[in-house]
Every structure is written in structure tokens, then in C-alpha cells.
Amino acid sequence: MTEIALIETALLSGKWDPATGTSDVLDLAKSVVDGDFGGALQGPLAKKVFARASPGADDILELKAGDSPEDDAIRLILAVACLHSFVQINWTGPELDFEVRDVLQSTAAEDDLNRRAVSELAYGGEPAYHLTRYAMLLRVAQLLLDVPSQHCQSLPWWKLRATLVHQEVLDEPAPPPPAILSDMEPLTPIYASNPELAGRLELEQGLLQHFISQDKLAAEYFVKAARATGMEYELTGALGKRTKFQINELSQLVLLAESQLKIEEQPTTVEPSPTGDQVPETLALNDDTLLEQTAFTSSSSSAHSRLAHLDPSAQPALHPLDQSILLAMCLNVKNTSPVHGLTAEQMTPYVARVISHPLNWSIHTMALLLRARLESNRTRTVERATLQLQALIEQMPTADAPVPVRLRYAHSLPLPSKWELEKELATRFLSLGAVRSALDIFERLEMWEEVVKCWQAMERRDMGVGIVRDLLEGRKAEAEVVLARGKAGTTDARRANMDLAREAKLWCLLGDLEPENAAEHYQRAWAVSGQSAGRAMRSLGGYHFARAEYAEAIPCLKKAVAINPLLSRSWFILGCACMRVEDWAEAKIAFSRCVSIDEEDGESWSNLASMYMRVGTDDKTTDDTVAIHFENKLLAFRALKQGLRSAYENWRMWYNYMIVAVEVGELSEACRAQGRIIEQRGAEALDEDVLERAVNAVVRASTAEDGEEQDASNPNEGRGLLRPVKHLLEDIVLPRISSSPRVFRAYARLLIWESRWDDALKASMDAYRCSTAGTMERGETDVKKWREAVSDVQDIVDALQNFGPRAQGDGGNWQFQARSIVRTFMGKTKDSFEDEPEWAKVQGMLDELKKRVDD
Numbered sequence: 028m029t030e031i032a033l034i035e036t037a038l039l040s041g042k043w044d045p046a047t048g049t050s051d052v053l054d055l056a057k058s059v060v061d062g063d064f065g066g067a068l069q070g071p072l073a074k075k076v077f078a079r080a081s082p083g084a085d086d087i088l089e090l091k092a093g094d095s096p097e098d099d100a101i102r103l104i105l106a107v108a109c110l111h112s113f114v115q116i117n118w119t120g121p122e123l124d125f126e127v128r129d130v131l132q133s134t135a136a137e138d139d140l141n142r143r144a145v146s147e148l149a150y151g152g153e154p155a156y157h158l159t160r161y162a163m164l165l166r167v168a169q170l171l172l173d174v175p176s177q178h179c180q181s182l183p184w185w186k187l188r189a190t191l192v193h194q195e196v197l198d199e200p201a202p203p204p205p206a207i208l209s210d211m212e213p214l215t216p217i218y219a220s221n222p223e224l225a226g227r228l229e230l231e232q233g234l235l236q237h238f239i240s241q242d243k244l245a246a247e248y249f250v251k252a253a254r255a256t257g258m259e260y261e262l263t264g265a266l267g268k269r270t271k272f273q274i275n276e277l278s279q280l281v282l283l284a285e286s287q288l289k290i291e292e293q294p295t296t297v298e299p300s301p302t303g304d305q306v307p308e309t310l311a312l313n314d315d316t317l318l319e320q321t322a323f324t325s326s327s328s329s330a331h332s333r334l335a336h337l338d339p340s341a342q343p344a345l346h347p348l349d350q351s352i353l354l355a356m357c358l359n360v361k362n363t364s365p366v367h368g369l370t371a372e373q374m375t376p377y378v379a380r381v382i383s384h385p386l387n388w389s390i391h392t393m394a395l396l397l398r399a400r401l402e403s404n405r406t407r408t409v410e411r412a413t414l415q416l417q418a419l420i421e422q423m424p425t426a427d428a429p430v431p432v433r434l435r436y437a438h439s440l441p442l443p444s445k446w447e448l449e450k451e452l453a454t455r456f457l458s459l460g461a462v463r464s465a466l467d468i469f470e471r472l473e474m475w476e477e478v479v480k481c482w483q484a485m486e487r488r489d490m491g492v493g494i495v496r497d498l499l500e501g502r503k504a505e506a507e508v509v510l511a512r513g514k515a516g517t518t519d520a521r522r523a524n525m526d527l528a529r530e531a532k533l534w535c536l537l538g539d540l541e542p543e544n545a546a547e548h549y550q551r552a553w554a555v556s557g558q559s560a561g562r563a564m565r566s567l568g569g570y571h572f573a574r575a576e577y578a579e580a581i582p583c584l585k586k587a588v589a590i591n592p593l594l595s596r597s598w599f600i601l602g603c604a605c606m607r608v609e610d611w612a613e614a615k616i617a618f619s620r621c622v623s624i625d626e627e628d629g630e631s632w633s634n635l636a637s638m639y640m641r642v643g644t645d646d647k648t649t650d651d652t653v654a655i656h657f658e659n660k661l662l663a664f665r666a667l668k669q670g671l672r673s674a675y676e677n678w679r680m681w682y683n684y685m686i687v688a689v690e691v692g693e694l695s696e697a698c699r700a701q702g703r704i705i706e707q708r709g710a711e712a713l714d715e716d717v718l719e720r721a722v723n724a725v726v727r728a729s730t731a732e733d734g735e736e737q738d739a740s741n742p743n744e745g746r747g748l749l750r751p752v753k754h755l756l757e758d759i760v761l762p763r764i765s766s767s768p769r770v771f772r773a774y775a776r777l778l779i780w781e782s783r784w785d786d787a788l789k790a791s792m793d794a795y796r797c798s799t800a801g802t803m804e805r806g807e808t809d810v811k812k813w814r815e816a817v818s819d820v821q822d823i824v825d826a827l828q829n830f831g832p833r834a835q836g837d838g839g840n841w842q843f844q845a846r847s848i849v850r851t852f853m854g855k856t857k858d859s860f861e862d863e864p865e866w867a868k869v870q871g872m873l874d875e876l877k878k879r880v881d882d
Contacts, residue, residue: 030048030050030052030053030100031096031099031100031178031179032180033047033053034052034053034056034100034103034104035103035179035180035181036221036224037056037057037060038056038059038060038103038104038107038181038185039181039184039224039227040223040224040227040435041060041431041434041435041436042060042291042435043056043057043060043061051072052072052097052100052101052104055067055070055072055073055101055104056100056104058070059104059107059108059111060431061431062111062115062429062430062431062434064108064109064111064112064115064123064125065123065124065125067104067105067108068105068108068109068112068125068130069125069129069130072101072105073105073108073130074132076101076102076105077130077131077132078132094177096177096178099176099177099178099179100178100179102171102174102176103171103172103176103179103181103182103185105171106167106168106171106172106185106189107168107185109164109165109167109168109171110164110165110168110185110188110189110192111434111437112161112164113161113162113164113165113168113192114192114434114437115430115433115434116160116161116164117159117160117161117196117444117445117446118437118442118443118444118445119388119389119423119430119433119434119437119442120422120423120424120425120433120445121423121424121425121430122424123161127140127141127161127163127164127167128140130167131163131167140163141159141160141161141162141163143163144162144163144165144166145157145159145162146527146528147166148162148165148166148193148196148197149197149527149528149559150193150197150201151197151201151202151561151590151591152201152556152559152560152561152562152587152590152591153197153198153199153200153201153528153561153562153591154197154198154528154529154531154532155196155197155198155528156196156197156198156444156446157473157529158446158472158473159196159446162196165189165192165193165196168189169189169193172185172186172189180213180214180217181214183207183210183211183213183214184211184214184228184231186207186210187207187208187211187231187232187235188231188438190203190204190207190235191231191234191235191238191438194235194238194239195443195444195447196444198532198562199561199591199593199594200238200239200240200593201591201593202239202591202592202593203235203239207235208232208235211228211232214228215228219255222255222256222257222287222288223256223288223346223348225255225256226252226253226255226256226288226348226349226352227252227348227438227439228252228255229248229249229251229252229255230248230249230252230348230351230352230355230439231438231439232248233245233246233247233248233249233251233252233355234355234439234440234441236248237355237358237441238441239593240593240595240624240625241624242626243626245355246356249352249355249356252352252355253349253352253356256286256287256288256346256348256349256352257286257287257288258284258285258286258287258288258345258346258349258352259284259285259287259333259334260282260283260284260285260334260353261282261283261284261332261334262280262281262282262283262373262376263280263281263282263283263332264278264279264280264281265278265279265281265323265324265325265339266278266279266323266324266325267279267281267321267322267323267324267339267340268318268321268322268324269317269318269321269322270316270317270318271315271316271317271318272316276324279321279323280372280373280375280376281321281323281339281376282353282376282377282379282380283332283334283337283339283342284334284342284345284349284353284380285334285337285342285343285345286343286344286345286346286349288346288348288349289346290344290345290346290347290386292347292386292387305388305427305428306385306387306388306391306392306428307388307391307392307395307418307419307422308418308422309382309385309391309395309415310411310414310415310418311411312407312408312411313411314407314408316407317407317408320379320383321379322340323338323339323340324340325339342380342383344384344386345380345381345384345386346386347386347387347390347435347436348436348439350380350381350384350386350387350390350394351390351393351436351439351440353377353380353381354377354378354381354390354393354394354397354440354441355439355440355441356377357374357377357378357397358397358441371401371404374397374401375398375401378394378397378398378401379398381394382394382395382398387432387435387436388427388428388432388433389432389433389434389435389436389437389440389442390436390440392419392422392442393440393441393442395415395419396415396416396419396442396443396448398412398415399411399412399413399415399416399419400412403455403458409459412455413452413455413456413459416448416451416452416455417452419448420445420448420449420452423445423448446472446474449468449471449472450468450469450472450474450477452468453465453468453469453472453477454477456468457480457481457484462481462484462485465477465481466478466481466482469481475494475495475498475533475536476532476536478491478494479491479494479495479536479539479540482494488540491540492537492540492541495533495536495537495540496537498533499530499533499534499537527555527556527557528556528559528560530552530555530556531552531553531555531556531560531562531563532552532560532562533552534548534549534551534552534555534563535548535549535552535560535562535563535566538552538566538570539566545566545570546567546570546571549563549564549566549567549570550563550567552566553567558586559590560590561586561587561590561591561594561597564583564584564586564587564590565583565584565587565594565596565597567583568580568581568583568584568587568597568600568601568604569600571583572584572600572603572604575607577604577605577607577608578608580600580601580604581601581604581605581608581610581613584597584600584601584604585601587601588601588617588620592620593624594624595620595621595624595625595628595631598617598618598620598621598624599617599618599621599628599630599631601613601617602614602615602617602618602621602631602634602638603634605617606634606637606638611638611641611642612642614634614638615635615638615639615642618631618632618634618635618638619635621635622635622666622669622670626669626673627672627673628670628673629670629671629672629673629674629677629680630670630674631670632666632667632669632670632671632674632680633666633667633670633674633677633679633680633683635663635666635670636662636663636664636666636667636670636683636687637663637683639659639660639662639663639666640655640659640660640663640687641655642659655690657691660687660690660691661691663687664684664687664688664690664691664693664696667680667683667684667687668684668696671684676707678703678704678707678708678712681700681703681704681707682700682704682712684696684700685697685700685701685704685714685717686717688700689717689720692743693743694720694721694724694743694744694748694751695742695743695747695748695751697717697720697721698721698748698751698752698754698755699751701713701714701717701718701755701759702754702755702758702759705759705760705763706759709763710760710763710764713760713764713767713770715767715769715770715773718755718756718760718769718770718773719769719773721748721751721752721755722752722773722774722776722777724743724744724745724748725744725745725746725748725749725752725777725780726776726777726779726780727744727745728744728745728746729745749777749781752777753777756770756773756774756777761774765797766797767797768794768795768797768798768799768801768819769794770794771790771791771793771794771797772790772791772794772822774790775787775790775791775794775826778790779830784830784833784834785834787826787830787834788826788827788830788831788834788841791822791823791826791827792823794822794823795819795820795822795823795848798816798819799812799815799816799819800815800816800817800819800820800823800852801819803816803852803855803856804855805855805856805858806858806859807855807856807859808859810860810863813856813859813860813863813865814863814865816852816856817865817868817869820848820849820852820869820872821868821872823845823848824845824848824849824872824876827841827842827844827845828841828845831844831845842876842879845876846873846876846877849869849872849873849876850873852869853869853870853873
């Protein structure tokens with residue numbers, strides 16, 4: 028392995044091989060792997076790189092010695108040092124022992140460098156967090172990594188890592204450059220022989236997909252990562268107890284997992300160790316009922332499982348990388364499962380499996396954070412969840428674990444930054460009603476939008492308006508004086524230095540607070556940002572949409588999604604606006620983007636299906652109705668089917684699904700949808716046309732009596748459709764409906780097709796009893812109703828004649844029954860309708876029946 032390859036492997040893995048050798052470049056790489064970033068960035072090799080340029084200029088990246096393999100390696104090492112220094116100060120802690128101005132050999136003030144970098148880090152219309160510390164380190168890392176390299180094959184990987192870090196400092200995720208992931212493809216075969224690096228490669232690509240809400244793709248990468256490391260895992264059940272007073276053992280979810288990678292890390296402790304290597308404290312639950320952890324007594328895993336030998340209560344430690352993969356899978360479970368109680372139950376075994384064996388500071392921190400999130404909505408665990416979150420924040424500045432240990436798996440975890448952790452704690456306080464505590468944190472973090480929400484929660488909207496105006500007018504410089512009003516002097520210099528993206532955000536916030544001037548403020552934000560603030564156009568588009576000004580909303584929303592296409596809410600409002608102006612094609616595009624971002628957005632799936640039924644309908648049929656192409660109907664059907672996975676309780680979607688299913692011939696699904704609608708809304712939701720169409724599809728097929736072989740493979744006709752239709756009728760419709768002649772007639776036709784003559788005769792009689800004839804009272808004068816009743820009488824007489832003999836064998840009873848029906852009907856209607864032409868028809872039926880009885 029070449030010297031550069033050894034350096035790249037060490038930088039990627041965070042581990043230094045003592046047998047690597049020595050040289051100036053190797054020593055530089057070793058200092059970075061060991062966490063001595065100050066020494067690396069202020070050493071002689073770094074000074075050669077940074078000597079010629081001003082901060083941020085392109086020539087900061089040029090080496091005087093040219094573009095040799097050594098030059099490429101030095102640039103990569105320094106980029107990693109800058110990136111990891113930035114992660115250390117903003118994510119893992121502790122404090123850095125150097126300043127950026129010393130590294131860059133600059134005379135500029137540290138604050139000026141930071142402000143400039145924050146401004147340059149704005150991306151995709153999203154501002155970077157303005158209190159990000161040492162932001163110039165990330166900016167320099169980006170610039171160093173942007174220089175093409177002919178000798179460092181891991182350069183695309185480090186660009187991916189820098190991109191992930193950059194995404195974390197933005198207000199909202201922004202689409203990364205397409206080349207970030209495409210450039211990673213050649214690395215897969217390069218690192219395939221190293222299971223740990225191969226696993227990291229797949230995992231980190233999955234984390235980027237997860238961060239931009241592509242959870243389906245993320246899940247695929249996470250599975251590939253587990254396959255690369257050789258980890259075997261299985262979510263199964265095992266007998267155990269969860270409470271202190273539980274007597275009977277019940278099946279509990281448990282994650283069985285086993286690593287194939289060699290575990291070099293020693294189990295760490297929450298107590299100080301001789302090497303100072305600790306993990307964050309795991310707070311005890313101290314509940315009077317719940318156990319600290321599930322007490323398993325046996326495994327119910329299948330005997331054929333490869334993990335059947337594992338004891339759920341004493342599983343071996345997992346490699347830290349496998350722990351990271353499990354935590355990533357845990358995130359994906361949260362994002363791809365429907366919102367119901369099982370989600371937390373699925374995630375908990377993943378988290379518990381990692382927490383049980385602390386091996387790395389960052390991994391254990393992430394596991395405890397995930398557990399705190401899971402426990403935040405449960406009464407018995409919400410206190411520990413909040414205290415654990417506080418403890419995680421407080422341990423960040425400490426030096427309880429070495430820097431290399433903290434950073435070794437930092438890129439393999441979705442670990443939030445310090446300010447995001449504090450924001451999460453403040454949000455937790457807000458949900459618990461501790462508004463003042465939340466306000467204090469938000470003010471210190473200068474998260475003004477959240478500060479305003481706190482004041483609104485305390486019914487002090489005027490305070491929120493005052494804060495935003497003070498910030499815009501330069502009267503407020505520090506969070507500590509956020510409540511000071513009318514600060515003397517107007518700091519024009521501060522206004523001039525304010526990050527334009529941040530200023531635009533403040534104008535948007537002011538627009539939210541002052542609805543009467545909202546449009547003006549949003550336009551001001553758009554202008555201030557140089558037409559790059561996606562938030563401004565999102566807000567202005569929403570403003571017009573709320574006022575039914577759809578034509579004005581559409582161009583604003585189009586600009587917003589062009590700047591940041593990852594926000595599904597903007598696409599959804601755009602789609603709705605296009606629907607209102609009947610621009611079906613544009614609406615279809617918008618809703619397609621919604622569901623590509625969030626596959627569980629049932630409402631968008633429903634709207635997309637509606638657009639498929641409308642788009643491309645310019646052709647007219649001969650009766651001047653719109654012709655919908657079958658392909659569009661099929662696409663609508665598939666869209667609704669996908670949407671129902673996450674909107675199972677939405678009866679309107681089930682209704683639309685039923686109608687479209689009939690249109691495309693998916694009658695089995697139409698029956699399922701009809702049954703679901705009735706279960707949700709009752710008997711009045713029955714669509715008799717759909718029911719009759721399904722029955723017709725069954726009975727028009729040949730019967731067994733025809734001597735032809737029945738084909739049950741087609742679920743939408745004949746024998747294949749019989750079961751869902753019978754289930755719909757017998758289990759759902761008939762127990763709820765007793766007065767619909769169409770339902771009983773349809774049921775009778777189905778029974779006739781099955782040659783069930785007695786049941787068919789009974790269904791026909793039920794149909795007659797609730798028909799017009801069966802319910803007609805003496806004294807009725809409506810001729811139209813009379814004629815309909817005559818048809819009902821004819822139907823029941825024909826039914827008795829056709830299969831009455833088959834039902835009763837000797838053919839006697841049905842004749843008397845038919846005659847009785849006709850005589851009763853004539854007796855009730857003779858006075859009103861004896862002079863009608865149809866009376867002779869009824870009389871003829873009676874005469875014919877008398878003759879049959881006499882014979």
C-alpha cells in the first residue's frame with residue numbers, strides 16, 4: 028500500500044497504524060488522526076499552504092511546490108484537520124486550543140472571519156446558523172476539498188462528509204450537488220476488501236439520503252452497510268418482564284445482533300478511567316413500577332435462525348460501526364412506519380441493544396439521545412428524557428473522552444450540533460409548559476423565530492415584534508440584552524455586517540407577525556437576499572394562497588421550490604394552487620414531488636391520483652363527456668393504493684380508490700374499498716352501482732354446471748372474484764342493510780350462479796318485501812309508483828317460477844306462494860289502479876298461476 032493510501036485509510040477510519048513509518052507528511056497525518064489539529068494547522072507544512080492567500084480567496088488552496096502526490100496529500104490532511112476542528116468545536120467538544128486567524132496568518136478579527144464564513148455558507152436559499160463557531164474552518168475545508176486531486180482517491184468521500192456537516196448548519200436541508208453521490212460510486216470496489224470502510228461508505232451515503240428525506244434510499248444503504256460489515260441481526264420475540272410486579276412472562280421485542288468485525292475498543296465506563304476515556308452518564312429511570320430494562324428469561328427465536336444461540340439478556344458487545352448502523356436503521360424505522368404506537372416499540376430494541384455495551388463516546392451519546400426522544404411522550408419516562416437531554420448538553424465541553432475517540436465515528440452518526448441539542452431541550456421545555464425556561468435558551472441561542480413563539484405563547488405578541496424590529500434596525504447586538512429597549516445609538520456598522528440571508532429571515536419573521544404588512548415585508552426579504560431567500564417566496568406564496576389569490580401564489584411558490592426543492596409543504600401548496608386554477612399538468616408535477624419527498628403523504632397521493640384523472644383529458648367522446656386515458660386511470664389507481672398505506676382511516680381516499688378501481692377493472696380492490704368505507708361510515712355509504720358491477724363480473728363467467736373448468740386465477744371476475752364479493756355481501760353489507768331491494772337482488776343473482784336455490788329464493792323474497800310492491804300501502808295513487816310495483820311483482824313471480832321447483836323439489840309450495848303475492852298486491856291496489864293498462868298484466872299473472880295450481 029502506498030504512503031498516500033495508508034494516510035487516506037488512517038484519516039477515514041480515525042485509527043493510526045504504528046507500523047506506517049515516518050516522514051513530514053506522515054507526521055502531519057498522524058497529528059490529525061490523534062486530534063492535534065492546532066499543531067497540524069499551524070505547522071510548517073500548513074503555513075506553506077496558507078501563506079500566500081487572504082482568507083477565503085481561491086489561491087489559498089495553491090501549493091508553491093506544485094501538484095505532486097505529496098501536495099495532494101497535504102491538502103487533504105489539512106482539509107480533514109479543518110473539518111474535524113469544526114466538528115469538535117460545534118458538535119463533540121471540547122474547546123479548541125487555537126484560533127482561525129492564526130492558522131490563516133490573517134490580521135482580521137476572529138469575529139469578522141466567522142461572519143464572513145457564515146455568509147458564504149448560506150446555500151440553496153437557506154441561511155447558515157449565525158452563531159456557528161469557527162465557521163471559517165468549514166469554509167476552508169470546503170475550498171481545500173474543491174481542488175481536484177489526481178492522487179487522493181478518497182477525496183469524494185471527504186466531500187460527502189463536508190456536505191453532511193454543511194447541511195447541519197443550514198436552517199433547512201438543501202439539495203446537495205448531484206455529483207456528491209455519483210462521485211462515490213467508484214469508491215465501492217476500491218474499499219470492498221476492507222469491511223469496516225466498506226460499511227462506513229454505505230452508511231454515510233445513507234445518512235445523507237436520510238437527511239434530505241429520501242428514507243427509502245437511506246434504508247437500502249443501511250442494509251448494504253450491515254451486509255458489508257457482516258453484521259447479522261434479527262428483530263424477534265423473547266419471554267420477559269417489563270415491570271417490577273409482573274408475574275407472568277410475556278413475549279417482548281428484542282433485537283438479536285452479532286458482529287463479525289474485530290472489536291478493538293474496550294468497553295468504556297461512566298466513571299473516570301486511567302486513560303480519561305469515558306462515555307456520557309446513562310441516567311437511571313428510578314420508577315416504582317417499570318424495570319430499568321426488560322428482563323428476558325428465554326429466546327423464542329426460530330431454531331433455524333443463525334442467531335438462535337444468543338441469549339437476549341447477555342448478548343456480546345457489538346462493533347462500534349455496527350452500533351452506528353443499528354442506530355441508523357432505528358432512524359429509518361421512525362421515518363418509514365405509519366404513525367402509530369408500534370413505532371416506538373420497534374425503535375426501542377435497537378436503542379437498547381446499543382446502550383447495553385458503551386464502546387464509544389459519540390455513539391453512546393447518540394443512543395441516549397434517541398432513547399430520550401422515545402421516552403419524551405410517556406408519562407413514566409418523560410422526566411428521565413428531559414434530564415438525560417440536559418446531561419448530554421452539559422457533558423459536551425468536558426474532556427471526559429479524548430478528541431480522537433469522540434470524532435472516530437462522528438461521520439457515521441446523525442449526531443446533532445450543540446445548538447440543535449439545546450434547541451431540542453428548549454422545545455421539550457415548551458411542550459411541558461415551561462415557557463420561560465425555553466425562552467431563556469432560545470434567547471441565548473438567538474433563535475428569534477422560536478423566541479417570538481414563546482412570547483406569543485405568553486400572549487405578548489408585541490414583545491416579539493419589538494425584538495425583530497430592534498434586530499433589523501441595529502439596536503440589538505447580544506442575546507443577553509434582548510429585553511433592553513431603545514438602546515442608544517444606531518449601529519449602522521452592525522447592520523452593514525449583518526448576514527443578508529439572516530436579515531431576510533428576520534423580514535420574513537416580521538411579515539408573520541404583522542399580517543397587515545406581510546406582503547411588503549416578504550417582498551423586502553426577497554430583495555434584501557438578492558432574490559435567493561426561499562423562505563421569502565414560501566411565505567409570500569402562502570400569504571396569497573390563504574387569500575385565495577392563486578394566480579399570484581403560483582409564481583412565488585415556483586421560485587421557492589426552484590431554490591429549495593426538498594420542502595414538501597411548498598410543493599403541496601403549489602399543487603393546490605394549480606388545482607384551483609385548473610392547471611392540472613403543473614399540479615401533477617407538484618404532487619409527484621411531494622410524494623417523492625415523503626412517501627407517507629397520503630393527501631398528496633390522493634391529489635396526485637385526482638390529477639391523473641384530469642390531466643390529458645382534452646379529447647371528447649361522442650356524448651361530449653371527457654375521455655380519460657386508461658393509462659392515467661391506472662396511474663391514479665396506483666397512486667391511491669400507495670397513499671392508503673399511510674391514510675388507512677381516510678374514508679374519502681377509500682371512496683376515490685373504489686371508484687378508480689372500478690374504472691380500471693380492479694373489482695376485487697373495489698370490494699375491499701367498499702367494505703372499508705361501510706365499516707367507517709355505516710350502511711348509508713354503500714354504493715349499490717359498484718356492488719352490482721362486482722356481482723355482474725362474477726355471474727357473467729361460466730358456472731361449473733356449464734361443464735367448463737373454472738379459472739380462479741383472475742381476482743376480478745368469475746370464481747376468482749367470488750370470495751371478496753361474498754365477504755362484502757355476507758359479512759359487511761347484509762348485517763347492516765335490511766331495506767335495499769337492489770342489494771338482495773344482487774345477492775340472489777350471486778346465489779343462483781352458485782346453484783344455491785333455497786338461499787337464492789330467500790334472497791329474492793327479501794328483495795320483494797322491501798321493494799316498491801312489497802311496501803305499497805292501500806290507497807296509493809301514484810301511477811308511476813304503481814307501474815314500478817307491477818315490475819317488482821313480475822320479478823318475484825319469475826323468480827319463483829324459475830328456481831322454485833329446484834328449491835322445493837315437488838314444485839308445489841312456490842305456486843301457492845306466488846299466487847298469494849299477486850292476490851295480495853291486487854287487493855291493495857284494485858281501488859286505485861283497476862282502470863290502468865297494466866292491470867290486465869297483473870290479472871294475467873294471477874290467471875296463469877291459478878291454472879298451474881289447478882293442473
